[in-house]
Amino acid sequence: MSTSEESGGAARRFDVSDAAVVLLDAHVAVSGWTADAERLFGYRGAEAVGRSAADLLMPEDAARLPGLARRCVRDGRWTGLLAVRHRDGHPVVATVRVLPAVEAADGPRRWVALAADTAGTPGWGMSRGVLERMAAHSPIGIAIVDTDLRFVWSNAALEQFGGGPGRARIGKRLADIQPGLDAEALEAVMRQVLETGETVAGYEHVGTVRSAPHRETAHAMSFTRLDDDHGNPLGVYYTVVDVTERYRARDRLTLLDQAGKRIGRTLDVTRTAQELADVAVPGLADFVTVDLLETVLEGGELVPGPMNGPPGGPDAVPLRRAGHQSVDEGVPETSVGIGQVARYLAGAPPITALTGGRSWIEERLDPPAGEWTADLPQGEAATFLGPGPHSAMIVPIKARGTTLGITTFFRRRRKEPFDHDDLVLAEEFVARAALCLDNARRYTRERDAALVLQRHLLPHRLPEQDAMEVAACYRPADELTGLGGDWFDVIPLSGARVALVVGDVVGHGIEAAATMGRLRAAVQTLADLDLPPEEVLAHLDDLVDRAGQEDDPETASRADGVQARGASCLYAVYDPVGGRLSIAAAGHGLPAVVTPDGTVDFPGLPPGPELGVGGPPFESVELWLAEGSVLALCTDGLLAAEGPAGRRDAAADRERLRRVLERRAPGLDDGCRAVVDALVPARPPDDVVLLMARARRLPADRVVSWELPGDRASVAEVRKRTSRQLCEWGLDELTFTTELVVSELFTNAIRHANGPIRLRLIMSRTLVCEVWDASPTAPHLRHPKTTDEGGRGLFLISQCTQRWGTRYTQDGKIIWTEQSLAGPSI
Numbered sequence: 001m002s003t004s005e006e007s008g009g010a011a012r013r014f015d016v017s018d019a020a021v022v023l024l025d026a027h028v029a030v031s032g033w034t035a036d037a038e039r040l041f042g043y044r045g046a047e048a049v050g051r052s053a054a055d056l057l058m059p060e061d062a063a064r065l066p067g068l069a070r071r072c073v074r075d076g077r078w079t080g081l082l083a084v085r086h087r088d089g090h091p092v093v094a095t096v097r098v099l100p101a102v103e104a105a106d107g108p109r110r111w112v113a114l115a116a117d118t119a120g121t122p123g124w125g126m127s128r129g130v131l132e133r134m135a136a137h138s139p140i141g142i143a144i145v146d147t148d149l150r151f152v153w154s155n156a157a158l159e160q161f162g163g164g165p166g167r168a169r170i171g172k173r174l175a176d177i178q179p180g181l182d183a184e185a186l187e188a189v190m191r192q193v194l195e196t197g198e199t200v201a202g203y204e205h206v207g208t209v210r211s212a213p214h215r216e217t218a219h220a221m222s223f224t225r226l227d228d229d230h231g232n233p234l235g236v237y238y239t240v241v242d243v244t245e246r247y248r249a250r251d252r253l254t255l256l257d258q259a260g261k262r263i264g265r266t267l268d269v270t271r272t273a274q275e276l277a278d279v280a281v282p283g284l285a286d287f288v289t290v291d292l293l294e295t296v297l298e299g300g301e302l303v304p305g306p307m308n309g310p311p312g313g314p315d316a317v318p319l320r321r322a323g324h325q326s327v328d329e330g331v332p333e334t335s336v337g338i339g340q341v342a343r344y345l346a347g348a349p350p351i352t353a354l355t356g357g358r359s360w361i362e363e364r365l366d367p368p369a370g371e372w373t374a375d376l377p378q379g380e381a382a383t384f385l386g387p388g389p390h391s392a393m394i395v396p397i398k399a400r401g402t403t404l405g406i407t408t409f410f411r412r413r414r415k416e417p418f419d420h421d422d423l424v425l426a427e428e429f430v431a432r433a434a435l436c437l438d439n440a441r442r443y444t445r446e447r448d449a450a451l452v453l454q455r456h457l458l459p460h461r462l463p464e465q466d467a468m469e470v471a472a473c474y475r476p477a478d479e480l481t482g483l484g485g486d487w488f489d490v491i492p493l494s495g496a497r498v499a500l501v502v503g504d505v506v507g508h509g510i511e512a513a514a515t516m517g518r519l520r521a522a523v524q525t526l527a528d529l530d531l532p533p534e535e536v537l538a539h540l541d542d543l544v545d546r547a548g549q550e551d552d553p554e555t556a557s558r559a560d561g562v563q564a565r566g567a568s569c570l571y572a573v574y575d576p577v578g579g580r581l582s583i584a585a586a587g588h589g590l591p592a593v594v595t596p597d598g599t600v601d602f603p604g605l606p607p608g609p610e611l612g613v614g615g616p617p618f619e620s621v622e623l624w625l626a627e628g629s630v631l632a633l634c635t636d637g638l639l640a641a642e643g644p645a646g647r648r649d650a651a652a653d654r655e656r657l658r659r660v661l662e663r664r665a666p667g668l669d670d671g672c673r674a675v676v677d678a679l680v681p682a683r684p685p686d687d688v689v690l691l692m693a694r695a696r697r698l699p700a701d702r703v704v705s706w707e708l709p710g711d712r713a714s715v716a717e718v719r720k721r722t723s724r725q726l727c728e729w730g731l732d733e734l735t736f737t738t739e740l741v742v743s744e745l746f747t748n749a750i751r752h753a754n755g756p757i758r759l760r761l762i763m764s765r766t767l768v769c770e771v772w773d774a775s776p777t778a779p780h781l782r783h784p785k786t787t788d789e790g791g792r793g794l795f796l797i798s799q800c801t802q803r804w805g806t807r808y809t810q811d812g813k814i815i816w817t818e819q820s821l822a823g824p825s826i
Contacts, residue, residue: 019114023101026109028053028069040094040117042087053113058083058091072098072111081118093118141240144226147194147233149173149187158240161219162210180208186221190236193223197233206247208415215416218247252425255283259429264436267443269297270338273322276407276433281325284426285393285409287333288326291319291342291350292397292405296437299444302402319344319354319405327413348372353394354406359427360394363417391417395430399438407433450510457517462490466764467498467576468631468693471668473676475688477508477637484687485512485567486635487520491527494805494816496576496698496764499527502691503569504587504635512687515564519544519611523569530807533571533584534618537608540569541586544612565612570633576698577762579627584620586611588636590653592661596628600658625695630668632661633693637686638679668694698764702729705760708746710753710773715746718759729763734819737800738769744797745771745815752777753812766802766818774812 020040023032029052033045041048041056054062061083072078079097086092094115101110135142141158145151151169159165163177175183182205189200201222208216220243226234263275273290280288295302297320321336336342344350350372353360393409407430411418462470468490476484485505493499501523505516522543526536548565568587574580583591583603587610593601603623609615625631639653660678665671672692680688704725708714719739726735742759749757753775762768797804801817808814 019097019116022048022113022115024053024098024111024113028065028111030056031110037115040115041084041092047087056084058085068098072100073109076100082115084115142237143169143240144235144237145174145190146235149190149236151177152235160211161240161242162212178207178209180210180213181205182207189221189223190238193225193236194233197225197227199224204243204247213415216414217242217244219243248421251283252421255279255425256429256432258283259432263429263433264439267440267447269299269437269440269444270322272433272436272440274325274338275323276430276437277323277325279429280407280409280426282327284422286327286412286414287331287410288324289321289334289342289408290323290397290405291408292322292437293403294320296404296441297322297444299441299446299448301445302404319350322405333410333412344372349392349394350406350408353396354403357396357398357403359396359423361418361420361423362392363419365390365392393418393423393426395423395426397430397434397437399431399434402438404434404437404441446510450513453510453513453517457513457520458487459489463492464765465490465492465498466496466696466698467492467574468500468695469668470500470691470693471672472692473672473688473690475637475676475680475684477684477687484508485516486637486687486689487516488633488689488691489520489523490691490693491524493527493573494530494803494807494818495760495768495770495814496762498574498576498693500572500574500631500633500691500693501527501569502633502635502689503567504637504687504689505564505567508687515567518547519564519567519569523571528805530805532620533573533582534620536571537569537584537586537611537618541609541611541618545614548612565610567611568635569611572631572633574625574631574693574695576696576764577703579625579695579697581623581625581631581695582620583623584608584618586618590634590636590639590650590657592632592654592657593623593625594630594632594661596626598662598664600661602654602658627695627697629695630661630671631693631695632657632675633691635687635689637684637688638676638690640684640686640688668692698762702763703760705758707756707758710750710755710757712747712750714750714757715743718742718746722759722761725761726767731763731767731821734767734821737819738767741769741797741800741817741819742771744794745769745817748794748815749773749775763821765821767821768816768818770814770816772809772812772814776808776813 020036021032021034022030022037025031029050030048031050033043033048037048038044043056048056054065057065068078068080077097077099079095081093082096083091083093095118096116097114099112099114101112136155138155139157141155141161143151143154143158150171150173151166154166154169156166161178163169169177173183174181174186186205189203192198193200199222203221203223204218205221206216206218208214220241221238223236223238226237228234259276259279262279264272265275266272269292273292277288277290293302319342321334321338321340321342323338324331324334324336326333334342349360349362391411395407395409397404397407407426409418409422409426458474459472462472470490472488472490474486474488476486485507487501487503487505489499489501491499491501501520503516503519503523505512505519507515519540522540523536526539531539544564544567566587568585568589570583570585570589570591572581572583572591574582583605585591585605586608589605589607591603591605593603595601603621605621606619608618634657639656656679657675660675663671663674663678665674672690675692676688676690706718706721708718719742722738722742723735726732726738731738746757746759749771753773755774758770758772760768760770760772762770794804797817801819804815804817806813806815
């Protein structure tokens with residue numbers, strides 16, 4: 001155990017009144033043991049007398065004993081600390097003074113050891129002179145104030161903070177000595193210490209002292225009450241340590257921590273720029289601007305490396321303000337708003353930093369920053385307003401070798417100018433913000449591309465048609481791009497019918513959306529052929545299978561590759577004339593029908609294989625829908641919140657969907673959104689599409705049908721009936737064109753088919769003419785020459801109608817045409 005030895009001055013103050021006396025012989029063995037020694041060390045006299053003093057000491061001090069004995073012989077005395085082993089084993093640290101005893105004339109020298117326990121004493125007694133020298137020469141500032149908080153004493157170290165020598169402080173208050181400090185707050189702490197007697201340690205205070213009037217300094221202060229012998233307060237003793245560097249380092253770390261937490265919380269360029277400005281004020285600057293190149297705000301691609309020269313012409317460089325912040329409310333330093341152009345002269349420091357890619361700092365601005373602004377046309381706002389700042393830094397925003405803009409830091413209120421440490425700090429969190437800004441720029445570009453893709457892949461708006469009132473809700477799992485592999489479609493068909501499509505490609509994001517776009521285009525093409533639902537899915541399955549065989553194996557094996565194989569599709573065709581619905585599914589399908597009275601039914605649908613995987617043929621079922629019934633078609637993402645599709649209970653899914661569909665909504669759009677909101681979380685695990693369609697019925701008086709024999713005499717009859725019907729419908733202006741169309745269709749049917757011929761007229765949004773015959777042969781459009789005697793029938797029909805086509809039935813074919821109700825086409 002280490003010990004300390006007392007110097008001569010301290011030795012003279014050794015108090016022998018409480019000391020235990022031990023006698024030692026010439027061999028440093030115990031020859032006398034007092035009651036006080038027994039009380040202090042626990043040994044009885046019989047146990048101690050005769051033992052070597054080394055046996056009573058702790059090992060470390062026992063090893064020192066021979067050297068100490070030689071010093072006693074040489075110097076005649078010794079004083080210091082020794083660790084004695086107590087009888088029960090614990091060490092007792094004692095202050096020991098060894099003095100020579102009266103020597104016998106015929107014997108060796110003996111010694112008297114006086115031992116005092118140090119446990120109950122604060123330390124060796126020291127003279128006032130020693131204490132004064134310790135305080136006066138301490139490198140820590142020390143001062144004492146009386147109960148009126150007036151200085152009565154201070155050491156020389158306190159003079160480093162300014163305010164004059166200690167004798168000049170006597171009788172003054174702190175506000176008189178250091179007007180740049182918050183004297184009121186500091187004196188409040190002193191009064192608290194005087195009242196409670198409790199010491200306040202490590203109190204931090206920031207302000208300006210007279211030794212450094214132009215910069216803020218931080219001080220760690222401790223306050224202790226001084227009492228007299230009766231416990232009455234005499235004043236406050238306090239110490240001061242300059243901790244400015246530690247304070248600034250901690251402040252920088254705090255700013256960097258805030259930058260990491262607050263910058264880049266979104267993928268919005270403007271918001272990220274504003275977060276950068278918010279973090280820097282007021283911790284680093286009084287006023288901050290973030291100006292970005294317009295290309296960055298638009299999400300455009302930038303050229304790597306520093307800019308070659310000022311963009312926008314030789315006279316001025318336009319940048320767009322993306323964010324700014326000030327210690328003053330409303331950012332009065334500038335009239336340039338967020339999103340507006342901030343113009344600087346081509347040779348001004350902002351442009352130098354932008355084009356050169358290097359930071360710029362000026363402790364004292366001369367000329368002021370207001371002269372950086374370019375000469376603007378009348379009516380345009382200046383970059384800076386009012387008295388200019390006194391210190392500035394400009395840090396280019398660079399990420400991945402590309403310059404995105406500049407961040408400018410100003411100080412107006414804070415007296416201290418920016419220094420190198422401030423610039424390093426600014427560069428650090430601007431660099432962090434730059435990566436976030438570049439990520440936001442890239443995301444903006446990708447999202448804009450995705451949104452363009454989305455607008456082209458999904459219906460812009462649902463087409464107008466009379467068969468059904470339709471509403472759709474689309475919610476992708478990929479919230480960043482807003483795209484997924486699910487899709488829906490509403491396709492008007494001939495005969496006032498409508499096709500409803502809901503499909504799902506495995507995967508999310510742009511790859512799944514691109515694959516979905518291919519399938520959607522294929523379905524639309526197949527729908528134009530007027531095929532039954534099961535045949536549409538069969539052709540689509542063949543297309544997917546062929547596409548899968550043609551895919552590049554390397555691309556198909558990529559982790560992010562998305563294939564159409566394994567996609568699902570549900571295709572339904574509704575005829576408003578008879579109220580019949582024909583529906584088929586490839587893969588999953590959970591169609592639901594809500595009857596007008598609110599009952600929810602799930603029609604049985606033959607399960608078809610997913611597209612491109614092979615399996616049994618597709619089958620369709622026909623349903624009759626009462627007018628006002630609502631058909632709900634969805635992808636499996638609607639019910640995916642309960643777990644993976646392979647682990648879900650189909651009966652439980654139907655029950656969940658039933659409960660939600662039974663809640664009646666005033667409108668179909670509201671009802672569609674309500675179903676999705678009830679079943680799908682805010683961030684769905686899978687893409688979701690819900691298509692809801694309310695069945696309509698065409699009034700009976702808007703549909704007429706006749707069956708006539710297949711001879712030429714029927715042509716005149718059908719013209720007559722057609723003319724009369726158009727007159728009843730108030731479509732007299734279409735009579736001539738319609739008679740021509742009907743005559744040509746009937747004539748072709750008579751020429752190429754046997755048996756009766758049926759004509760049906762439908763007045764919907766267009767006038768539909770349908771001619772049925774038993775022949776499976778489809779006519780084709782010809783472009784006859786001037787000398788040809790025939791072949792002009794379908795050519796004339798194509799010129800007189802909006803659309804025409806052929807669809808096949810089980811017992812023949814139907815040639816149909818559509819005409820606008822606005823008037824004849826020729």
